[in-house]
Amino acid sequence: MRHDRLVLTLLWRELLAGLRSMRRRDLAWIVAGGGALLAYAIADIVVALQAGAATLRQVQPLWTFGLPGTLFGLGGFAGNALARLCLSRAFAPFLRALPLSLRERRRMAAVAACTLGVPIASIVATAVGLGCVVIVKPLAPVWGLGAAILFGAGFCVAAVLRLRSARDLVHPDTADLAGDPVGRTPWLGAFDRSTPAWLSSWAWGLPAGRITLSWRLVGAAILFGFAAVVAAFISLVRQDAVPAAMAGLTGGLMVFMLSVRFHPLGSPVLRTAPLGFARAWLRLARLPLQLSVAYFLLPAGAALAAEPSAWAMPLASGFWLLALNGAYAVFAAYFMTAPFVAALSFLSAIAYTSYESLEYGRTVLIGFAALVLFLWHRAQRRYRHG
Amino acid sequence: MDSSVDPAEILAVRGLSAGYGGRAVVSGIDLSLDRGDILGLLGANGSGKSTLLRAITGQIRPLWGEVAIDGVDLAGALERAKSGFGLAIDPSDLPVALTGRQYLQLVASIRGCAESDWPGVNVAERLGLKRWIDRLIAEYSLGTRAKIAIAAALLGAPPLLILDESLNGLDPLAAFEVKRIILALASSGRHAVIISTHVVEAVPGLCNRAVLLAEGSIAQEWDARQLADASHAPGAFELHVMKALSEPMSWQRR
Secondary structure, eight states: OTTTTHHHHHHHHHHHHHHHHSOHHHHHHHHHHHHHHHHHHHHHHHHHHHHTHHHHHHOHHIIIIIHHHHHHHHHHHHHHHHHHHHHHHHTOGGGTTSOOOHHHHHHHHHHHHHHHHHHHHHHHHHHHHHHHHHTTOSSHHHHHHHHHHHHHHHHHHHHHHHHHTOOOOSSOSSTTTOSOOTTOOOTTGGGSOSSSTTHHHHHHTOGGGOOOOOHHHHHHHHHHHHHHHHHHHHHHHHTOHHHHHHHHHHHHHHHHHHHOOOGGGGSHHHHTSSOOHHHHHHHHHHHHHHHHHHHHHHHHHHHHHHOGGGTHHHHHHHHHHHHHHHHHHHHHHHTTTOHHHHHHHHHHHHHHHHHHHHHHGGGHHHHHHHHHHHHHHHHHHHHHHO | OOTTSOTTEEEEEEEEEEEETTEEEEEEEEEEEETTOEEEEEEOTTSSHHHHHHHHTTSSOOSEEEEEETTEETTTOHHHHHTTEEEEOOGGGSOTTSBHHHHHHHHHHHHTSOTTOOSSSOHHHHTTOTTTTTSBGGGOOHHHHHHHHHHHHTTTOOSEEEEESTTTTOOHHHHHHHHHHHHHHHHTTSOEEEEEOSOGGGHHHHOSEEEEEETTEEEEEEOHHHHHHHTSSTTHHHHHHHHHHHSTTHHHHO
16 A cells, blocks of 8 residues: 555654754764663673573573563563554644545554564564573574564564554544533642642643543552552561562652653743743642652551561651652653653663662762753753753 | 843844754844834744744744843843743643633743733733633634633733734634734833734734844844835735745845
8 A cells, every 4th residue: 555654754754853953962972872871781781691691591480481471571562662653643633634544544553563663573683692692592593583573472462452452543632621621620729729830730631630530540549559558468467667668669659650741841831931940840740749658658657567666668768769759750851741761761770770789889879860960951951942 | 130221122132043953043133122112023934933932932042142031131041031021822832631711820820920910901801712711722723722822921911922923813803802902012111012923914003113034034124114104005015025025035135
């Protein structure tokens, strides 16, 4: 079909336009800095693999379940994300008026997702194959090929499910928002009145500040509530503060990451207003932070009740929660319109910092703090000057 | 405020160059606006009108030159300078999840004024926004969005009002009301207005100054007298502007 490559062409043009809009100096920094970081990471991984080669070769569960499961899951994750990206372009506003059927749009998205998926699968296959070569695992090319097949399987399953579930996005547009709010009291009104008023409702896309219950929201609330109760129960039964304190920390961070949104920072509404970056940033982080702390309090209270002598643990968890929430808020402000990329970058940075701190100690945290400060500076500059 | 600054001068742009990715879209712009001025900003698509307004409103960093609003240097005191103007946001940039009233409350809370603190008139009433004010902006038509954007720009009575093609899409009655509000603001002697527009015929009747941008530079300027001269007959000013636009680079040879 003649439209099949349309989504792919759109994505390619967007990439080129994005690259062209960047200053050459910034581009050089990204290429040189990113390249150097990647080279260092590869060297570090090779050294770590060589050091643990004998052990890695012997761990049967890793080769039987761990690696295949991870590859399949990774493929599913990539397939879902790419299919979503391609669908968003297939249903782009400027394409809505064109006589393209739902089937044609799905096909355009599928062609683009597959075309992008093939090089990613090749990279995964090469990485696994080379990893096997480094640890002297027999049949390294076969493992590479198997990795590509498993990744591809996960990719295809997730992409097909996502593409099949695509509704006709051409006709219903703002139907979710278009309910008549006249006469109803906005639910969030009491919490969203401080300057600038209604900023959280805007950030969360709540129509007129009203929270509309959805299965996703209810499911998440049940899941988080269940996790908090189970962790508190375990701590109380074992009289051990650790499970509840850890649940409070990780759950609180997840609540914050899932709820914080900074896209209004990119809007001319705020950028042309006499409102500083720090004030807008703090205001946008305020309600998610309150939610995060509210979630933290139940398991932290249980941890304190379970082991009163270990009061320092929930206290330290609370401080860590504030520090991590603050760091994530900086990542999310930098990637203001892409919360998924923000979360992925933040978790990768945390994982890499944790890994390096095993080798070099806590001084690595200085590097993480420097990264956070750099992102803060860039986000502030972008808010001020585009 | 700098003591050398003319208290009547609301906007001072000197040697301004601005653009994207290090490339200048507008360059060498010198512009001064006093209280009571209504400046019509004209130019073809891509001539740099919106880029110039983005640089003036601090949305992009100037590559060169200075911008001062009501005596406050934009580069030195960004937030203080921003309190000196009200910009009618592009309708596509409005927060669609909020109602019109909530949007006004948001802007008013930032400007530290009441949600109905307009200069002299009830803008929502005059623009026929009352029956829309409690509905979501997502439900608004282009014209209604332009109205709420203008109403928000006027909140707190900022000394400089900037309308970037905001008159487009307004119904005749609303356009008439906006023009009346603009004229009233200017005649009060406390405000100045910049109107970027493609509606050339509206400029002589509304503005006392006009500037034509071409290829990123000021190609031609008209003061009040020249505007009156240029519009001595119906369509004469349009003809003047069209001639300037259809002769690329002719202004540079002059």
